[in-house]
Amino acid sequence: MTEPLLKVRGLRIGATIHPPGEKSRHIDIVHGVDFDLAPGRVLGLIGESGAGKSTIGLAAMAYGRGGVRITGGTVTLNGRDILSTPFRDVRRLRGGEVTYVSQSAAASFNPAKQIMEQVTEAAIFQGKFTRKEAEDRAIALFRKLGLPGPDTIGSRYPHQVSGGQLQRCMTALALCPQPDLVVFDEPTTALDVTTQIDVLAAIKEAIRDTGVAALYITHDLAVVAQVADDIMVLQQGRMVEMGTTDQIINAPKEDYTRALVSVRSITHDEKTPTQTPVLSVTDITARYSGTDFDVLKDITVDLHPGQTLAVVGESGSGKSTLARVITGLLPPSAGQITFAGRPLSPDLAARSKTDLRELQMIYQIADTAMNPRQTVGTIIGRPLEFYFGLRGAEKQRRIQELLDAIELGKGFQDRYPAELSGGQKQRVCIARALAAEPRLIICDEVTSALDPLVADGILKLLLSLQKSEDMAYLFITHDLATVRAIADSIAVMYQGRVLRYGPKSQALSPPFDDYTDLLLSSVPEMRLGWLEDVLDSRKMESGGN
Amino acid sequence: MHPILLLVAQRLALGLLLIFAASILIFAGTSILPGDVAQSILGQSATPQALANLRAELGMDQPPVTRYFNWLGGVLQGDLGTALTNGRDIAESLSSRLGNTLFLAFWAAIIAVPLAIALGLIAVRYKDRWPDKVISAVTLTTISIPEFMIGYLLIFFLSIQLPQLIMSLEFLSDGVRGWLLANLRFSSVAMMNDSMSLVEKIKSITLPIMVLTLVVLAHMMRMTRAAILNVMQSAYIETAELKGLGMLRIIRTHAFPNAIAPIVNVVMLNLAYLVVGVVVIEVVFAYPGMGQYLVDHVSKRDVPVVQACGLIFATVYIGLNLVADIVSILTNPRLRHPK
Numbered sequence: 098m099t100e101p102l103l104k105v106r107g108l109r110i111g112a113t114i115h116p117p118g119e120k121s122r123h124i125d126i127v128h129g130v131d132f133d134l135a136p137g138r139v140l141g142l143i144g145e146s147g148a149g150k151s152t153i154g155l156a157a158m159a160y161g162r163g164g165v166r167i168t169g170g171t172v173t174l175n176g177r178d179i180l181s182t183p184f185r186d187v188r189r190l191r192g193g194e195v196t197y198v199s200q201s202a203a204a205s206f207n208p209a210k211q212i213m214e215q216v217t218e219a220a221i222f223q224g225k226f227t228r229k230e231a232e233d234r235a236i237a238l239f240r241k242l243g244l245p246g247p248d249t250i251g252s253r254y255p256h257q258v259s260g261g262q263l264q265r266c267m268t269a270l271a272l273c274p275q276p277d278l279v280v281f282d283e284p285t286t287a288l289d290v291t292t293q294i295d296v297l298a299a300i301k302e303a304i305r306d307t308g309v310a311a312l313y314i315t316h317d318l319a320v321v322a323q324v325a326d327d328i329m330v331l332q333q334g335r336m337v338e339m340g341t342t343d344q345i346i347n348a349p350k351e352d353y354t355r356a357l358v359s360v361r362s363i364t365h366d367e368k369t370p371t372q373t374p375v376l377s378v379t380d381i382t383a384r385y386s387g388t389d390f391d392v393l394k395d396i397t398v399d400l401h402p403g404q405t406l407a408v409v410g411e412s413g414s415g416k417s418t419l420a421r422v423i424t425g426l427l428p429p430s431a432g433q434i435t436f437a438g439r440p441l442s443p444d445l446a447a448r449s450k451t452d453l454r455e456l457q458m459i460y461q462i463a464d465t466a467m468n469p470r471q472t473v474g475t476i477i478g479r480p481l482e483f484y485f486g487l488r489g490a491e492k493q494r495r496i497q498e499l500l501d502a503i504e505l506g507k508g509f510q511d512r513y514p515a516e517l518s519g520g521q522k523q524r525v526c527i528a529r530a531l532a533a534e535p536r537l538i539i540c541d542e543v544t545s546a547l548d549p550l551v552a553d554g555i556l557k558l559l560l561s562l563q564k565s566e567d568m569a570y571l572f573i574t575h576d577l578a579t580v581r582a583i584a585d586s587i588a589v590m591y592q593g594r595v596l597r598y599g600p601k602s603q604a605l606s607p608p609f610d611d612y613t614d615l616l617l618s619s620v621p622e623m624r625l626g627w628l629e630d631v632l633d634s635r636k637m638e639s640g641g642n
Numbered sequence: 643m644h645p646i647l648l649l650v651a652q653r654l655a656l657g658l659l660l661i662f663a664a665s666i667l668i669f670a671g672t673s674i675l676p677g678d679v680a681q682s683i684l685g686q687s688a689t690p691q692a693l694a695n696l697r698a699e700l701g702m703d704q705p706p707v708t709r710y711f712n713w714l715g716g717v718l719q720g721d722l723g724t725a726l727t728n729g730r731d732i733a734e735s736l737s738s739r740l741g742n743t744l745f746l747a748f749w750a751a752i753i754a755v756p757l758a759i760a761l762g763l764i765a766v767r768y769k770d771r772w773p774d775k776v777i778s779a780v781t782l783t784t785i786s787i788p789e790f791m792i793g794y795l796l797i798f799f800l801s802i803q804l805p806q807l808i809m810s811l812e813f814l815s816d817g818v819r820g821w822l823l824a825n826l827r828f829s830s831v832a833m834m835n836d837s838m839s840l841v842e843k844i845k846s847i848t849l850p851i852m853v854l855t856l857v858v859l860a861h862m863m864r865m866t867r868a869a870i871l872n873v874m875q876s877a878y879i880e881t882a883e884l885k886g887l888g889m890l891r892i893i894r895t896h897a898f899p900n901a902i903a904p905i906v907n908v909v910m911l912n913l914a915y916l917v918v919g920v921v922v923i924e925v926v927f928a929y930p931g932m933g934q935y936l937v938d939h940v941s942k943r944d945v946p947v948v949q950a951c952g953l954i955f956a957t958v959y960i961g962l963n964l965v966a967d968i969v970s971i972l973t974n975p976r977l978r979h980p981k
Binding site (some may be wrong): 158160162187188189190191192193196197199201204205206207208209210215218219222223253254256257270 | 876877878880881882883884885886887888896899900973975976979981
């Protein structure tokens with residue numbers, strides 16, 4: 098057997114954390130991980146947040162983010178232990194032998210410099226290529242990665258290209274110095290599904306053609322199944338299971354892996370529409386002040402009591418703007434909204450307290466939606482005071498009921514948001530909305546920032562609350578799996594218009610319009626060869642036309 | 643039109659509007675000052691008739707709005723009026739004073755700005771290590787001491803103690819001692835006249851330059867440090883680190899270009915201070931600049947001079963802040979290279 102390119106033995110990683118108001122203390126993030134990576138192979142590292150995937154990926158570059166320290170074990174790259182190498186030599190290796198592709202290319206490119214300069218910088222600085230050679234290589238990579246205008250795109254600035262294009266530029270940046278190993282850290286997570294599929298195909302082809310080895314880090318098993326040869330499943334800094342992609346996907350040995358593979362097990366029977374909708378949006382057109390185009394054009398949708406309307410679309414399609422219009426934050430330029438049988442004032446300031454109470458909202462980032470200096474009890478208690486004037490023991494009793502409803506125990510009342518996990522924070526936000534006893538809750542990407550298993554729990558909670566409290570949900574999301582799981586009716590949005598609207602069973606069955614077809618077929622499926630199948634069928638269609 | 647030109651034009655128009663507003667404030671402010679100019683010129687024993695005549699002569703009997711526009715019209719044509727106390731043309735007396743103030747501010751800035759930015763960069767490079775702490779401690783100390791105090795301390799040590807120290811060094815030959823005394827002479831009075839050569843002038847204002855440098859250093863150094871540290875949190879700095887680049891190269895080529903806007907802002911604020919805030923230093927070193935001129939004439943209730951000085955100070959202040967705004971716009975890649 099050939100000598101592995103990367104050999105990791107007993108890797109232990111820790112960090113010093115500084116919780117506010119407490120003494121700083123040391124925590125362990127990775128507790129002894131071993132693996133080998135042969136030249137030209139792709140290893141997928143998969144796990145939920147906190148599993149230590151990115152930390153392990155960066156350790157392959159002898160790098161610790163923030164206060165992270167590698168505390169034990171060995172990392173051998175090309176036969177050399179890089180953890181005991183002097184820093185000067187480690188620097189020669191970064192950007193030369195091993196390179197990095199980050200999750201957010203938009204943040205990882207320097208806004209003040211041209212793309213070409215940044216793509217070629219490492220290759221030139223490490224003395225691998227002359228400027229001319231490096232630029233020729235970059236242009237060839239731009240072409241291979243399917244970027245438009247490969248000869249000129251390098252002279253642009255990062256803000257002048259789209260997110261998907263920038264992610265490909267980042268891949269070019271990593272491949273330009275001709276490294277032996279590339280660490281891909283969630284490279285497609287921040288992209289829309291329709292963009293993700295193209296970037297994924299470009300990355301896969303580039304890996305195959307250059308023969309580079311890769312660590313591919315992601316939380317999305319369906320994505321990693323398309324690119325990796327082997328997969329290592331991680332949970333809380335420990336290896337759960339490692340095997341070939343085929344084995345992990347089709348015959349997982351451990352319970353945790355099985356849970357990851359079978360996630361999204363929710364079944365939900367579609368309810369039939371009732372006579373009178375709780376919310377009617379009619380011919381809404383809206384634009385932001387100071388702009389000259391409509392973000393929403395002639396939107397008409399109905400939402401029936403106790404049901405869920407899923408609004409689906411990619412970023413920029415206008416779904417969140419629709420929420421802003423319904424909540425009154427952005428008065429529309431035309432159209433009406435009827436809520437619970439009465440017309441809803443377009444302007445927030447003119448709405449009655451009942452309007453405010455009966456229409457609640459839950460946000461994507463629970464972290465920023467709560468005051469970090471208030472306890473959970475204060476956060477949930479506020480709407481009880483404001484809408485119902487509850488005080489003292491009665492308020493305490495109601496807070497307790499709400500905490501029970503969101504499946505958190507008594508002890509949570511005195512905790513601060515910083516002491517909660519991501520899923521628990523989102524539950525507190527749900528309880529706060531619930532406290533107002535609303536008829537309608539607008540859920541804006543409420544599960545997008547959560548791990549799949551945690552998101553699953555939140556969706557189950559929302560569904561059971563809908564049944565017991567008879568609330569309607571307007572559910573904004575870009576995730577079609579979530580839509581399938583919870584929607585009664587669906588509105589597909591694209592460039593400010595509703596392209597498709599109807600009960601779930603109709604909206605998700607053919608015949609499809611082109612965009613909905615593209616959207617549905619772009620959602621990664623958890624099977625080997627899915628990516629090739631989709632690309633082949635698309636090629637055949639475009640060839641047939 | 644390129645959107646950036648539009649933005650810059652907007653800023654310039656706004657700046658002019660601000661200067662206009664400042665001129666109204668200055669005029670209104672000096673008009674409501676207590677006391678009567680005619681009285682203070684003619685003294686307590688003047689007859690009412692004489693006072694009325696003088697007022698008419700000075701145009702003081704006209705309504706304030708008319709007087710304001712007469713004054714503004716004159717200013718726009720370069721006529722700042724005549725000083726009440728000595729009857730001399732204000733523009734003429736001011737020009738040499740303003741020249742002296744700008745000369746001092748210029749040399750202080752030439753030393754202080756690069757020094758502050760360099761110290762800021764060093765502080766970032768050695769963040770939380772001893773060079774960072776020493777730089778912070780020293781600059782914070784100098785900014786905490788009142789500037790007249792720094793001035794007197796420097797006079798005490800450099801003008802008085804240093805020559806005595808050199809004299810007492812007996813191991814030095816007379817020649818060396820003489821050379822040291824001649825070249826390490828720090829004048830406690832910053833004299834200034836047209837017959838002096840440039841080198842002589844700079845030598846004469848060495849101490850005021852030192853004081854001003856010490857006073858403005860801390861603000862600029864700390865803002866440079868903070869702005870660059872802020873940028874150093876960005877993901878693209880991590881990208882640069884993972885390219886294997888060295889720390890100084892990262893700071894210089896990746897962090898600094900993105901930190902220019904806040905740094906320029908604080909630099910301009912301090913430059914404005916060097917022009918309009920040096921009154922105390924000019925008094926300490928008896929330097930013939932604008933500040934002293936202003937203070938003299940405030941005490942004599944010479945309103946036209948106070949107005950002229952106020953307007954010039956306001957213009958300098960607004961102008962320098964305008965420059966900072968425009969540099970911020972020009973260094974923003976999103977504005978410079980629109981989609």
